[in-house]
Amino acid sequence: MNFGSSMTDIDAPPTLDDVAREARVSTATVSRCINEPKMVSAPTRERVQAAIKSLGYTPNFAARSMAAKRTFTIGAIIPTMENSIFARGLQAFQEELQRHGYTLLVSSSAYRSDAEEEQIRTLVARGADGLLLIGYDRDPAIYDYLARQRVPVLVAWTFDDNARAPSIGFDNRASMRALTEKVIKMGHRQIAMISGFSQQNDRARMRILGVRDAMAANGLDPASLDPIEVPYDVQAGAEAFFRIMEQGPRPSIVLCGNDVIAVGAMRGAQQMGLSVPEDVSITGFDDIEIARVVSPELTTVHVPHRQMGTLAAKELVGMIEDKRQGVSRLLDAKIMDRASVSSV
């Protein structure tokens, strides 16, 4: 088979040169046609476009990045793809990037900071024009490295105005505090918590602090809170719930570090024959789809996933194209008061 590779030699994809020849212009003109169309006169532009079309030309990405020292690629490293905690936000991020002509390179670190570090280096070596990272907690040396390589970085899913990188996110601590105060007002005094691992995870840590803040502000002893830390996974949540209910005085409410754990806790309750919220109340965090699918529906903190993704993309593209510092942005996270919590 020969698919109309005009009179040229074999079969390799057409290059800029081929187009230039076909359109009887220089390669520079073709390049300008593609990148800065307004620099080229209308007649030539049309001729070039026709040539591009007839040859089925697509620019070679590697060559372009090498010459332009830009890749139009943005890297994102998320802790996990296994559940949808980051999915909606990332999807929105991607859609917005695409709108600006960028491609997203995603990888997931499985919540391991060494894996994350390696992936950061890979992404940088691949010439990512910018990076989206989740949360702040990481070796300062990484921020140094990134600064030295002049790769713009934006942090999401958290907010901290005076950190090493600009962030688009919400206040994990304040949100958790608000949620906790709310349940305390509903009469809960015996509070237990199942958290994600707080090491190298500022979101988890801040959420714990938020609970303590609320306790302290309401005459409870913050030191009495002894969060169990588990992986973000349903089964682990269920197991932690068992442990909590078996040892010592039973809490009237179990606050969970996120929805996945909370759903696990709900399963655990069900398996123990406890009903939620009559026997025990449970809350989550994130408001992912699963929260509205369990019954009772889960009381949780709604994170503005899509908004965060979209704004992060805009900001990062801005940082890259205008070579400016990014500006942090605090978004609202709202308490979704559903059926998994009752008054005491």
Place this chain on the structure above:
Amino acid sequence: MNFGSSMTDIDAPPTLDDVAREARVSTATVSRCINEPKMVSAPTRERVQAAIKSLGYTPNFAARSMAAKRTFTIGAIIPTMENSIFARGLQAFQEELQRHGYTLLVSSSAYRSDAEEEQIRTLVARGADGLLLIGYDRDPAIYDYLARQRVPVLVAWTFDDNARAPSIGFDNRASMRALTEKVIKMGHRQIAMISGFSQQNDRARMRILGVRDAMAANGLDPASLDPIEVPYDVQAGAEAFFRIMEQGPRPSIVLCGNDVIAVGAMRGAQQMGLSVPEDVSITGFDDIEIARVVSPELTTVHVPHRQMGTLAAKELVGMIEDKRQGVSRLLDAKIMDRASVSSV
């Protein structure tokens, strides 16, 4: 600040040349040290490695791909990232790729074939060494294009031995047939179905056919099945469930095209005050996490997500590196008999 960029000029990242100079060898040797270490004698290799380390050298990806005509990038286009249908499989795919030194470029088409086509072209232009696509259904011209560009393609989440591309997947039709036969044997005669859109989606189409196969084989009229097609989303599932229960004779069972729809149907039932499975049975497909989180737990078809991802990665890498045709592989999908179906 000056971060030890030895005596060289300004500040740009070190290049192969810098390393070569530092190690007092030619660039070719440095290159070999990185790509084919065994071609270099031990002493020189050590010298070069020391130089690499001391300069903090990382190869420039664009340059490397241009020279080698390889990118070590594999593209995957999945229909959605919003729920976890593809997440586990993709995660496994990525992990396996990483093990072979490849990077994954993911994008999602939102189940739109025009978006998918554009993304395929983008990925090819970016020099993807291979592509993972979900399902067969797409314009044949795309397969031609891919063949002409000599980009290996592997299809997953479905299996068809004599299609345009090799596939690693399971038999959607047979699995759905098996599930349906099982519920028929349990006494269900009034069968309804909520499917995903079957246009441009062979998985959805095959699942419908599977239901009909089972009906025909058991003395029911396959033409009497009139699947409602909806987007794969909880809310849509609930709404479709309402429609089904409101019009005409109520089915004893509602077979759903996947777990997300099924969970929607369960919510719908709950909102209508119907209990599952006493008043109506419901089944799903995929066995994603959500299936075990709802109550009652969902009877569904277990898809070997991780296995599929891992094998797909191995096969695709094999196709690329050995320049051979891929071989298709049929995996088992198993019925998970849980609590959302009762006998009639």
Place this chain on the structure above:
DNA sequence: GAGATCACTGTAAGCGCTTACATTTTAAAT
């Protein structure tokens, strides 16, 4: 109508790497 200005277009020098081929060094064989 000579010089200045402007709008296009072309020339050609890289970008940082890989690799075919040439050359040198080392080891093996006689």
Place this chain on the structure above:
DNA sequence: ATTTAAAATGTAAGCGCTTACAGTGATCTC
């Protein structure tokens, strides 16, 4: 020792693009 093959290294030609710089006419300016 000398020849010969094998192993290690070097030389240099690109890979396909972008872009600084240098034309080339056409249009203004006074």
